[in-house]
Structure formats: structure tokens, C-alpha cells
Amino acid sequence: MMAYLSMMCIRLIELRRVLKDTGSIYLHCDTTASHYLKILMDAIFGVTNFVNEIAWRRSQTRSSISRVFRRNHDSILFYSKSDRYPFNMQYKSLSEASLGVYTKEDEKGFFRPVPLIVSGKRNGETGKPWRGVDPNLCGKGGGHWVTIPANLEDYVERGLVIWPKKEGGLPRLKYYLEENRGVPMTDLWDDIELKTANSKEALGYPTQKPLSLLERILLTSSHEGDIVLDPFCGCGTAIIASQTLNRKWIGIDITHLAIGVMKLRLNNIPGIKYTVKGEPEDIEGARELARQNKYEFQWWAVAKIGGQPYGDKKKGADTGIDGYLYFTDYSTDKDKSKKAIISVKAGGQVHSSMIRDLGHVIDREKADFGIFITLEKATEPMVKESATKGFYSSQSGYNYPRIQILTIEDIFQGKKPNIPMWVAPIPLQPVEVRVEGKTKRML
Numbered sequence: 001m002m003a004y005l006s007m008m009c010i011r012l013i014e015l016r017r018v019l020k021d022t023g024s025i026y027l028h029c030d031t032t033a034s035h036y037l038k039i040l041m042d043a044i045f046g047v048t049n050f051v052n053e054i055a056w057r058r059s060q061t062r063s064s065i066s067r068v069f070r071r072n073h074d075s076i077l078f079y080s081k082s083d084r085y086p087f088n089m090q091y092k093s094l095s096e097a098s099l100g101v102y103t104k105e106d107e108k109g110f111f112r113p114v115p116l117i118v119s120g121k122r123n124g125e126t127g128k129p130w131r132g133v134d135p136n137l138c139g140k141g142g143g144h145w146v147t148i149p150a151n152l153e154d155y156v157e158r159g160l161v162i163w164p165k166k167e168g169g170l171p172r173l174k175y176y177l178e179e180n181r182g183v184p185m186t187d188l189w190d191d192i193e194l195k196t197a198n199s200k201e202a203l204g205y206p207t208q209k210p211l212s213l214l215e216r217i218l219l220t221s222s223h224e225g226d227i228v229l230d231p232f233c234g235c236g237t238a239i240i241a242s243q244t245l246n247r248k249w250i251g252i253d254i255t256h257l258a259i260g261v262m263k264l265r266l267n268n269i270p271g272i273k274y275t276v277k278g279e280p281e282d283i284e285g286a287r288e289l290a291r292q293n294k295y296e297f298q299w300w301a302v303a304k305i306g307g308q309p310y311g312d313k314k315k316g317a318d319t320g321i322d323g324y325l326y327f328t329d330y331s332t333d334k335d336k337s338k339k340a341i342i343s344v345k346a347g348g349q350v351h352s353s354m355i356r357d358l359g360h361v362i363d364r365e366k367a368d369f370g371i372f373i374t375l376e377k378a379t380e381p382m383v384k385e386s387a388t389k390g391f392y393s394s395q396s397g398y399n400y401p402r403i404q405i406l407t408i409e410d411i412f413q414g415k416k417p418n419i420p421m422w423v424a425p426i427p428l429q430p431v432e433v434r435v436e437g438k439t440k441r442m443l
Contacts, residue, residue: 005036012044015231022084024051024221027077028209034075045079052078056213057190076189076217090220091182092191102177113162113172116152117143125149133170146173189216205235205261214241222247236262243269256289256296260303264424286408287347287375294346298322301344301373304411306422310342320361325371326423329395337423340369350374352381355403359389362402368392370403371417378405394420 012027019025025045029037034053042050054076102110117135121127122144127136130149136142145152155161155173162172195201195210202208214237222228224246230238233251235258242249243266253259259276266272279300280286290297299309302323310321323342343358358370369392372382382405391399400418 001033001036004033005040008037009040009044011231012040015229016044016081018229019081021082022086024078024080024085026217026221027079028056028074029077030074031071034077038077041077041079045081049080049082050077051080051085052187054078054187054189056192057194059194078221086221086223088220090185090216092185093182094180095183098183099177104174106174109176109178111174111176114175116146116155116161116171116173118146119143131171138170185216189213192216203235203261203265205258207234209234209237211237211241214238215245218242218245218247233262234258236265240265240269243272256300256303257309260299260309263303264306268424283375283409283412286412290346290375297346298344301346301408301411302342305342305371305373305406305417306424307340307342307371320357321365322373325369325417325419327368327420328423329420338368339365340371340417340419341365341367342371342373345372345374345376347375350376350382351379352385355382355385355405358403359385362389368402369400369417369419372403372405373408373411374405375408377407396420 015025027037027041038050038053055073056076057073059072102112104111104113117133117138119139119141121136121142125148126144126146128149129135130145130152135144152161160174162174164170164172192210192212193199195208201211218228218241225248227248227250228238228242229250229252231252233239233253236251239249239251239262251262253262256279259279263276266274280289286297286300289300302309305325307323307325309323310319320343321341322344325340325342326337327340328337341358341362343354343361345354355372358372362368362370370389372378372386386401386403386405389402392402393399398420400420404417406415406417
């Protein structure tokens, strides 16, 4: 815990340094460290710049009952750098009961009549008679108009005033359902749809947040054109939300596993332009990454050809699988994708036994292809060994080599695996981009 807090302290100091004086910061944490992190945030950003501790219901726990209350919320610490931070109130949808009071309808839509006079005497303009009605004579303690007479006349011109049919009645105002923005948000966020393994948004990334959660944060604390920084970007939900809400953005993550997922999601947005800094740009950069961390190299290489990395290999034994590449055949069921096994060699000598081993893996996994990625040039025995595995016969009539060898140099030159129709390794939903307060779906 102390090592984690020391790491976070250094980063929070730097985040405060780059934050604009009018900026805000949201820090997500669970019950393990939220109380410690709040102390750090108080020390770095100042106690007076604490805005809210938001309780976000992130899951519906279904574990068996034990000697604790079921935990189903995390905390989001909201701090500012000064008292000049933007804040745009967000609203929850109206309940069924609240919607039920809008029972009257005209050509403009559903509405409910609301009082134009409220209790309490006033000596100013709102306490004076208007159109023959004296608000001070209304009720035991008197009353006053909800606004000045000039605004009341404007309501009349717009056809919003309901005049009483009986003598002694009071005028009322038409309050339309479309004008009701909803219930102002509190610091309890329990209305965001829970993300499950079967959700349309689900990518299989362990720390993924709902898109609506990040959109609420951005809509509250930023405006179009502002810059959003997510220094622990994960699968990139914050930058996707920033892009769709017309914010500028910067995302940072330490793993190429995360970078690969982010690129797939971003490439699903038509016309988007972005730059990735820190990835290998040539063969020497690839060799350096392989020397530093072979797992990061494997994740990067798999993502480079559009594949899906095989989980966190550091946690388990080597299965001969570094990733998967999915595809569909032309006349087969498009919903039932097939797969190719990806094996990556991060440096060192390569030889034909590695190709033979990959052949055993694709047989064991009942895969259709094996893709072998290597930093070194393939030897002639390797090429011959790959040929012994034969071909995959596509429904289109085309034959594809079942084992294919790609060098990193090939990949830099734009070469891709020779397989039928490629399928994105993560579910990519249509992206919605908001234009002038409305939503425009990008297909």
C-alpha cells in the first residue's frame, strides 16, 4: 500500500502541475485505498478544493451473504485547482410518478399547470397587482408573483398562461414536459447502466468503465474544445468519450495491450486522426522493446496485425499461444467467427522446431491457421516445415497456407496475414458523435 501511495503521490503532484487553474480532476478508487488517496488529494490540491466524493454503483454483487454488507460501489474523488472550475449541472431522468403529472396536452406537447403566485409577501415588483390580481391577497400570509410583470406579459404573448374560468381563480403557467431537464444529480450515481460481460460495450478489458460514466464527468466539468487528459487510460473509454463530445484529448498507458485496444476503438471512428508516441517505429525500436520486456513486445506485435493478445501470459504457463486472429469465411455463418493462433518470438535464434510446435498447437486448439511472428528472418527449414501443414480451403475456392511466417520487417512494410475476411478482436459498436447538442450516429 505504501509503495502504491508513493507512486500515486508523485503522479498527482505532476497532474496538479499540468492542470489549468480552472481545471478539475476526478480520481476513481475503491474501498481499499480511497481514504488514503483522499488524504493525498487534500495535501496536494488543498482541502478547500475538495468538491465531492461521488459514490458510483459499479456492479450488482451476487456473491453469497457473508459477514459484510455486499459491496457494489466505488468512490470518485472530485477536486478542483481553484474556485473557478466549470460546473454544468447534470440531471437524472424523471420517475414514472413525475412523468404522470403531465396529463394535459396542446399543440406544443404535454404540460402541467403550475402556480404563478407563491407564498410570502414582497414589496418589490413581484408583490404588486398584475392584470387585476393582487398577490398579497392570496392565502393567509399573502404571496408574490414568481417573476416580474414584464416576464409575466411575455408568458401571455407566448400563450403560456392559463386564465381561470371561474371568478376568483388564479392564473397558472403551462410547464411543458420537454422543458423539464430532470432531477438534479446528487453525489450518488446509481443510474448508470451496469456493465456486464454481456453488455454491448463490453470489451473483456478488466478495468473498463461505462461510456456514460465518462460522458457525465466530461459534460459536468468541461466544454467543447477543452483538453482532457487521462493518465491511466486502460482501454480508452475516456478518450472515446472526449472524441464523441468534441473535446481534445491525451491518453497515457504503460502497456501495449491497452494501446492496441485503444487503437482498435479509435479506428472505428470515421475520419479520426491521432498520433501514438512510444511505439516502435522501426526494426531497432522493436528489438529494444523485446529486450526491455518480451511480454510487451508480444502484445505489441499481436496488435500490429490486428489480433487479440492472449490475456496476461505472465500469470500462467506458456501455452504456445500469444494471441488470436479472428476471421469469417465467405459463405459460412458470419456470427460464428473462426480463429488463427498467433505465436511471437521475441528475439534469439529461430528454427524449424518452433514451426512444428505451432502446428501441434493449432491441431490441439482446432484452429484453422497459425501465424508465426519473428524478429529474425525465417530459415529455409522453417519455410519447408510450414509448407507441410498444407492449406486451408476457403468457401470462396481460394487456398490459404495454414501456417504463415511474418517478420517484424514485413509488418513494418505493411504485410498482413493472408486469411479470409478479418474480424475485429473486440466488439466495436457504432460510435455516436454529438453535434450542436444533438447526437449524430456514425456508422
